[in-house]
Amino acid sequence: MANVKNSLKLLFDRPKEPLFMPKGPNNAVFQPPANFLAPEYQKRATELGNRHNTDGNETIPLKSVRAPNLTEALKLPRQAEFSLFIPNHRKMASSLIDIFMKVPQNQLQDLLSTCAFCRDKVNPQLFNYALSVSLMHRQDTRDVDIPNVMETFPSKFSDSQVFQDAREVSSVIPSTIQRPPIVIPKDFSASDMELEHRVAYFREDIGINLHHWHWHLVYPFTSATRAIVDKNRRGELFYYMHQQIVARFNCERLSNMLPRVRRFNNFTEPVAEGYFPKLDSLTAGRAWGARQAGMFWQDLNRSIDGIRITIDDVNQWRSRIEEAINLGTYVAANGQRLPLTIDILGNIMEASDLTPNRTYYGDFHNAGHLFTAYMHDPDHKYLEMFGVMGDSGTAMRDPFFYRWHALIDYIFQKFKSSAASPPYNRPQLTNPNITVASVRVNSTGIRAPNELQTFWMQSDVDFSRGLDFSERGTVLVRFTHLNHLPFTYTIVVNNSGAAKRGTVRIFMAPKNDERGLPWQLGDHRLMFIEMDRFVTPLRSGANTITRSSTDSSVTIPFERSFRDLSVRPQDQNNDAAATFNFCGCGWPQHMLVPKGTPQGAAYQVFAMVSNIDLDTIQQTGSAGQCNDASSFCGLKDQLYPDRRDMGYPFDRPPNAQFNAIEDFLQPNMALQDITIRFTDRTVQNPKNPRP
Numbered sequence: 001m002a003n004v005k006n007s008l009k010l011l012f013d014r015p016k017e018p019l020f021m022p023k024g025p026n027n028a029v030f031q032p033p034a035n036f037l038a039p040e041y042q043k044r045a046t047e048l049g050n051r052h053n054t055d056g057n058e059t060i061p062l063k064s065v066r067a068p069n070l071t072e073a074l075k076l077p078r079q080a081e082f083s084l085f086i087p088n089h090r091k092m093a094s095s096l097i098d099i100f101m102k103v104p105q106n107q108l109q110d111l112l113s114t115c116a117f118c119r120d121k122v123n124p125q126l127f128n129y130a131l132s133v134s135l136m137h138r139q140d141t142r143d144v145d146i147p148n149v150m151e152t153f154p155s156k157f158s159d160s161q162v163f164q165d166a167r168e169v170s171s172v173i174p175s176t177i178q179r180p181p182i183v184i185p186k187d188f189s190a191s192d193m194e195l196e197h198r199v200a201y202f203r204e205d206i207g208i209n210l211h212h213w214h215w216h217l218v219y220p221f222t223s224a225t226r227a228i229v230d231k232n233r234r235g236e237l238f239y240y241m242h243q244q245i246v247a248r249f250n251c252e253r254l255s256n257m258l259p260r261v262r263r264f265n266n267f268t269e270p271v272a273e274g275y276f277p278k279l280d281s282l283t284a285g286r287a288w289g290a291r292q293a294g295m296f297w298q299d300l301n302r303s304i305d306g307i308r309i310t311i312d313d314v315n316q317w318r319s320r321i322e323e324a325i326n327l328g329t330y331v332a333a334n335g336q337r338l339p340l341t342i343d344i345l346g347n348i349m350e351a352s353d354l355t356p357n358r359t360y361y362g363d364f365h366n367a368g369h370l371f372t373a374y375m376h377d378p379d380h381k382y383l384e385m386f387g388v389m390g391d392s393g394t395a396m397r398d399p400f401f402y403r404w405h406a407l408i409d410y411i412f413q414k415f416k417s418s419a420a421s422p423p424y425n426r427p428q429l430t431n432p433n434i435t436v437a438s439v440r441v442n443s444t445g446i447r448a449p450n451e452l453q454t455f456w457m458q459s460d461v462d463f464s465r466g467l468d469f470s471e472r473g474t475v476l477v478r479f480t481h482l483n484h485l486p487f488t489y490t491i492v493v494n495n496s497g498a499a500k501r502g503t504v505r506i507f508m509a510p511k512n513d514e515r516g517l518p519w520q521l522g523d524h525r526l527m528f529i530e531m532d533r534f535v536t537p538l539r540s541g542a543n544t545i546t547r548s549s550t551d552s553s554v555t556i557p558f559e560r561s562f563r564d565l566s567v568r569p570q571d572q573n574n575d576a577a578a579t580f581n582f583c584g585c586g587w588p589q590h591m592l593v594p595k596g597t598p599q600g601a602a603y604q605v606f607a608m609v610s611n612i613d614l615d616t617i618q619q620t621g622s623a624g625q626c627n628d629a630s631s632f633c634g635l636k637d638q639l640y641p642d643r644r645d646m647g648y649p650f651d652r653p654p655n656a657q658f659n660a661i662e663d664f665l666q667p668n669m670a671l672q673d674i675t676i677r678f679t680d681r682t683v684q685n686p687k688n689p690r691p
Contacts, residue, residue, distance in 0.1 A: 004108040007060045009145045011115055011131060012152050013465055015124035019116060027472065028058040030116060036062065038120045065113045068099045073122045073130075081281055082125035083390045085369040088306035090222045093130050096122065098224035100134035108140060128152055133220050137228045147465060149213050149393045150206060154463040156393045157206045158477060159188040160280035160287070166467055166475045175473020178689065181460050186480040189278050189397075196273055196399045198256040201595075202249060204397050205481055206461070207558075207588030211632075213393035214585045215241060218633060221352045221366075229353045233640045235346025239412045240646035241632045242405050247529050249402045251510060251594035255601055255678070259514045263406035264368075267311050270294045271375070273399040277388050288394070289376045289387035297371045298378040305380075309367055317362035318411070321348060324361075325415045333357045342645070345415055349408060368404045369395060413526070416652050421645075423655045431611040431668040433497030434538065439506075439607040439670045443487040450674040452603075454595050457483040459558070459685040476689065480682065484549075484593040491545040491607050491670070495538045502609040503642070504545065506532040507650065508594075509661075511602040511673065521658050525650040528606065530554055530631055531592065533642065535612065549592060553631045556586030559687075586629025596676030603676050604661065608649065608669045617643050 007030075010023040018041055019030050034042045072095035076082060083089050096118065103111040119127055128149070135141040150157050165182045173179045189204065190197040202208065219237070223229050250260045264271070274293035281288060299310040324330040329337040330344060333356060347354040351363040373390030377383075388394035395401050415421060440449050457480070464475040489506060507528040513519055519527070533553045536545055550557065594601070617639050634640050645651045649664075658664045665671060 004112050005141065005144045007112055008108075008115065008135065008141065009147070010060070011112075011119055012128060012147050014467070015128055015152050019120050022057060022472070026058055028060055030060045030062060032062045032116055033064050035064075035067070036117050036120065041120075062113045062116050063109060065110060065117055067117065068114060070096075070099075070118060070121060072096075073099075073118070073126060076123040076126055078123050080123060081385045081391070082123055082129065083373075083386060084129070084216060084221055084392055085366040085373070085390055086305050086307065086386075087363065087366075089126070092126055093133075093220075094222045094224050096126065096130035097134050097220075097228070100130060101138060101223075101225050101228075105138070106140050111138075111141070125153065129217070132217055133223065133228065136217065137223075137225070148210050150210055150461065151463075151465045153393070154467075154477070155280050156391065157209065157279075158184045158463075158479070159278050161188075162463075162477055163280070163467070166463060166477070170464075170467065170473060170475050179473065179475060181476040181478040181688075183458075184477060184479045186456075189276060194274075195258065198258060199249070199252045199399075201480075201482055202252045202591070203399060203401075205588070205591060206479060207481065208591055209393055209396050211585070211587055212245075212396050215633065216392040218585045219352075221350070223353065226353065232634065232638075233343055233646070234352070234354065235343040235348075235350065236646055237632075237634060237640065238346040238350045239342060239409075240651075243409045243412065243526075243647065244529060244632070245396075246402060246405050246409050247527055248591075248594070250527060251529060254510050254514055255595040255597055255676075257514075261402045261406045263410050264400070264403040265407060265410075267297055267314060267371075270296055271372070271400060271403075273403070275388070275398050275400070277394070277397060279388070279394070281385065286385070289373070289384050291372075291375055291387060291400075295375050297375060300370060300374055300378050302374065302378070302380045307370065307374075309363075309370065311371075313362060314364065314367050314371070317364045317367070320361055321345075321364060321411060322414065324348070325411070325418055328418065328420050331357055331360050333359070340415070340420065342412070342415060342421070345412065349411070365408060368407075372398070372400050372404065409526075421652050423652055424649055425655075426666070428614070429649055429668075430666045431502060431609055433495055434502060434609050434611075434668045435494045435496070436607055436609055436668055436670040437492040437494055438490075439492075439605055439672045440490045441487050441605060441672070441674055442490065443485045445485060450605075450672060451600070452484060452487055452593050452596070452674060452676045454482055454484045454593055454676065454678045456480050456680070456682040457590065457685055458682060458688075460688040474689075478688075481590055482595055483590045483683075487549045489532070489545075489547045489549075489605075489607070491547070491609075493538060493543040493545060493609055495540055495543060497540065499537070499539045501535055501612045502538050503533065503535050503612050503615045504547070505608045505610060505648070506530075506547075507606045508603055508674075509606070510594075511604050518660060521654050521660055521664060524661055525654065528650045529594075530647070531605075533631055535615075536609075538609070550589065552589070552592060554587050554629060555589040555592050556629045557589050558685075585633035587632055594676060596678045598678055598680065600675040600677040603674050605672045605674050606661070606669065607672075610644070610648075610668070615643055617641055 010028055013023040019032050019036060022029055073092050076092050100115060103114050115131055132146050135144045135146055162182050162184055169179050189200060219234055220229060253260060272293055274291050276290040277288045279288045297311060300307045324340050328340055330340045332338050348361045349365050351366055369389045373386035389398050389401060442449050443452055446453060458478050460476045460478050462474050463477050467475055508531050509524060509528040531552060619638050630641050654664055
């Protein structure tokens with residue numbers, strides 16, 4: 001069984017190369033029946049297989065299987081780009097996922113052969129996505145290694161020049177010698193003449209874009225198997241994860257003397273932000289679409305993609321969504337009006353399979369991605385594919401992503417300001433007998449308390465699994481990213497009652513707005529980024545709680561964002577192995593702290609110990625090893641591990657008497673001024689391979 005599972009993961013390797021070519025570090029060779037291959041290779045299957053099967057190669061036999069119905073999946077050409085934001089593409093993905101999910105459980109040889117039959121026939125990106133979702137959600141394959149999209153489609157994450165250099169290096173330097181890393185320039189998409197480029201290090205960070213891709217893998221839009229889509233509080237998590245992305249982006253903007261992002265409110269106004277991604281699609285063999293500044297949304301009429309959407313459609317969908325918020329009820333598919341919740345609103349906005357009335361509320365969130373992605377060719381006149389906003393692995397690179405999601409969040413905040421979500425009262429905020437006396441942060445290597453330090457780091461990742469038709473062996477690519485010194489929180493809590501437990505919630509926000517003025521709490525609450533959330537015992541009397549930044553409930557460590565599949569748990573049946581793939585979901589640890597400024601940006605850390613009686617969720621099983629990024633990703637096969645509304649206590653507007661964060665504080669809360677200082681130095685990641 002283990003050998004079959006290892007063979008399944010080889011189907012991801014070098015996605016455009018035919019099935020009969022060597023796969024993986026040991027150059028394993030599949031032995032498919034002729035009808036498994038693309039039509040152009042079927043007549044020469046034996047000859048081609050023998051040519052690539054040299055002495056010593058591991059061989060992987062495949063059994064003949066009944067040909068699955070690929071009618072829907074084959075509608076997308078192999079040379080096209082695949083997008084979850086395109087409704088027809090989602091149907092294709094759903095049909096392929098359904099094929100893989102319907103193979104009987106524990107019939108892994110049948111599953112391997114079925115997947116192999118499809119691999120060379122359908123679009124490589126469609127296949128990669130459908131196989132990833134299926135392996136993650138089948139009970140018998142949850143421990144199969146799923147490579148992240150950077151490994152299999154690295155062209156989504158780096159300058160196109162890198163791949164010319166990569167093929168040169170792999171051809172000239174044999175794989176037996178450590179090849180030098182190919183450096184991705186830190187500034188390759190624009191110059192400093194473009195103000196938005198000041199925050200390109202955030203938008204174009206590989207780890208951030210991998211998080212967005214992996215979140216949509218864990219929470220897919222569509223599937224014939226409803227349980228794959230219908231996860232606990234999925235709609236609310238869609239709202240909260242993206243709200244936090246916008247808040248974090250605004251923190252970076254203030255660090256770079258830019259105002260908060262301006263929401264895209266009028267769909268007929270010009271888009272001021274241009275974007276030239278400098279990426280090539282290795283699937284389509286052409287450059288990703290670029291956008292000049294000042295272009296407009298236009299009605300979409302792309303028959304090749306099955307897309308006909310007008311700006312009037314999007315305006316109507318928005319009006320109907322806002323009507324539901326104003327009335328506190330939504331229109332179900334049967335015409336009945338039912339109470340609106342944040343979870344249902346999230347499902348309506350995202351327009352996954354869980355949306356209760358797609359005909360009436362449409363495809364609002366996804367339409368915004370498509371209008372932007374096709375701005376350069378809305379009617380397919382120039383045969384152009386979509387731009388980066390059309391792909392969940394690249395969308396966050398585009399500055400317009402944040403303007404669109406600022407509008408999405410603005411609509412969510414309308415609900416949070418409605419009668420359905422009243423301000424928290426004192427009993428909802430306080431915790432009997434608990435007083436937070438102080439909170440302090442200490443950075444490793446810095447003597448002064450309450451100072452965080454950020455800097456640049458260069459790290460190496462291996463792109464070889466996605467370099468189709470090139471020499472074998474490791475091809476390292478070096479990129480520059482923001483990082484920070486690790487730090488610890490020290491929170492002093494007094495408990496005047498009996499011993500109990502409490503939930504510690506830690507947030508951070510800039511102390512002043514972009515004008516240097518103190519915030520009004522109504523705006524300030526939207527700038528608080530969640531840093532951590534955890535449960536701790538509280539004995540009677542004084543308690544000193546220490547917590548490392550590396551234990552954050554928001555983030556995953558660098559090694560899991562850019563994980564080496566060779567270091568996964570060896571026991572295929574333990575909990576750690578079963579959760580390995582889910583564990584790839586999480587905000588990258590290296591981007592936990594905003595950049596700050598060389599002079600030192602004034603921030604505030606907020607710490608709260610909330611009443612666990614109002615927090616606790618009764619889980620039905622074990623969360624396993626993967627519970628460290630639960631704030632953004634939830635827990636695998638579990639309920640969301642917090643009964644409170646996501647973002648509590650900052651998810652709702654405060655009572656009118658609270659004008660500033662200091663007014664909001666209760667005895668079980670504390671606030672601490674800190675400084676985030678950026679030092680313009682670049683260090684090497686100590687875990688980079690040594691020559």
